[in-house]
Amino acid sequence: MGKRRIGVVGYGHLGQYLVQQVLANDNLELAFVWNRTASALDGHVDKQYILQELDTFHEREADLIVEVAHPCITRDYGERFLKHADYMIGSPTAMADVDIERKLRAAANQNGLYVPSGALWGGEDIRRMADRGTLQALKVTMKKPPQSLKLNEPLKSKNDAVKDTAEVLYDGPVRELCPLAPNNVNTMAAAAVAAHNLGFDNVQGSIISDPRLTEWHVVQVDVWGPGNIADDTAFHCQTVRRNPAKIGAVTGSATYASFLSSMIGAHGKGPGVHLC
Incomplete structure (x- = not known):
């Protein structure tokens, strides 16, 4: 070849x-x-x-x-x-x-x-669960310093107002978040593609602007499978990835x-x- x-x-x-x-x-x-x-x-x-x-x-x-x-x-x-x-x-x-x-x-x-x-850890596992219909819920939380977030309104103004403590800028469906943060949430979009039985409307995303993060971007993925989510007896896997990144960098170096x-x-x- x-x-x-x-x-x-x-x-x-x-x-x-x-x-x-x-x-x-x-x-x-x-x-x-x-x-x-x-x-x-x-x-x-x-x-x-x-x-x-x-x-x-x-x-x-x-x-x-x-x-x-x-x-x-x-x-x-x-x-x-x-x-x-x-x-x-x-x-x-x-x-x-x-x-x-x-x-x-x-x-x-x-x-x-x-x-x-990208920075989505366990993407193939998520896809396999979606294939089998055992994936019940998925949430991706991203924590970055304010300077690393390139956002559209109204998130931009919320991020500009962040001072010394971490602030949740958005928490909701990934579909609505993507046009507000097109440069920052590709990991969430990849998660929505992997979780095809849930899709962009049902995969949840959260962006947290944290000025205390000077060396890392943090991506947390929470997956729920078989069982009852309401009484906390469902399968639950949580992964946390710390990706080295300079202040102002949109993408971490490991990506x-x-x-x-x-x-x-x-x-x-x-x-x-x-x-x-």
Whole structure:
């Protein structure tokens, strides 16, 4: 088999990391790199790899297209990407839009739509429980310092008002949260995809702005299975992940390696929506 050709959409910190890793991997080949601000690529990416117009992506014949830019890329190009290649959606918050989710699932009838697990610990276990119908409830709680949260209103104003103590900015369905925090809650979106029997409306998400967190992002995942949740006799698994992160960083450093592993594993599963 030849090398897998990877197209990268977005050249922020994560995009730069992925491009470097693709070029260093003997089993991968860089098909293209596109960035909204093309000048950011000058002097950093060989001209042969730079894609000037995203509308011409199909000419590069990528096997896998990886989005690490913004949810609007999936809104505008997701269906088209899936007609020509497998697609790994780095901003799965886009799928919180009911129409976009429906169109993507329908478009994934020839190639695979891959959703990276990111900072979601136990994603495959959650998916297996959803497959069996034993997953009753799921909640993802994210704690980050105020400077690491890029939010839309009304959450932005609430976060700006945080001073010395931790504040809960949101607690409710993930579907409603995603458009308010599209850069911060991809882990929650991945959880909603894994928990397909619950979906975006029934998976719960909570964002806590905590100025005391100077070295970490914290992701807590609570899963409830068989039994009675009301009287606390149901199966319950709680995991807490501390991800090293500098103040102001949207993504923790450990997530980069996790995303790379997802990208390498995003192939061979055929049509449909897959957690990777």
